[in-house]
Amino acid sequence: MIQRTIASVLMAFVLFWLSLGFANAQVASQKASGNYSYRMLFEQAQQALKKSNYVEARTLLESLINTHPDSDYVPLAKLSIADSWYSQHAFKRAELEYRDFITFFPDRPEVAEAQSRINSIDKFTR
Secondary structure, three states, X not given: OHXXXXXXXXHHHHXXXXXXXXXXXXXXXXXXXXHHHHHHHXXXXXXXXXXXXXXXXXXXXXXXXXXXXXXXXXXXXXXXXXXXXXXXXXXHHHHHHHHHHXXXXXXXXOHHHHHHHHHHHHHHOO
8 A cells, every 4th residue: 555655656756747847848849939930020021021012021020029029130120120111212211210220229230221221311301
């Protein structure tokens, strides 16, 4: 009787530890798929931009920004939104987006390019 109780307790203990390992594997898998989803959104948006589907691209990029605000892709998404407006010759909207990018991400290497675009917009709108 005691041996069965000990065996049952040991079996419960082993099952408990196995279930913890499985739960951790599921969490890791979900984190990895989350990483994949914002990368996938960004890549889909870039494809839409290449096809001049600006509205679709901006929708995907805004979705990325709203659903994954801590992603490393957020600065690139903000810049891509500005670029999409620039490509459509919506210069005032593009300028606002570039200025927003510079304000929120002042240490990014792309700031020089954003400032250059703002300067070129100033030339277009004079």
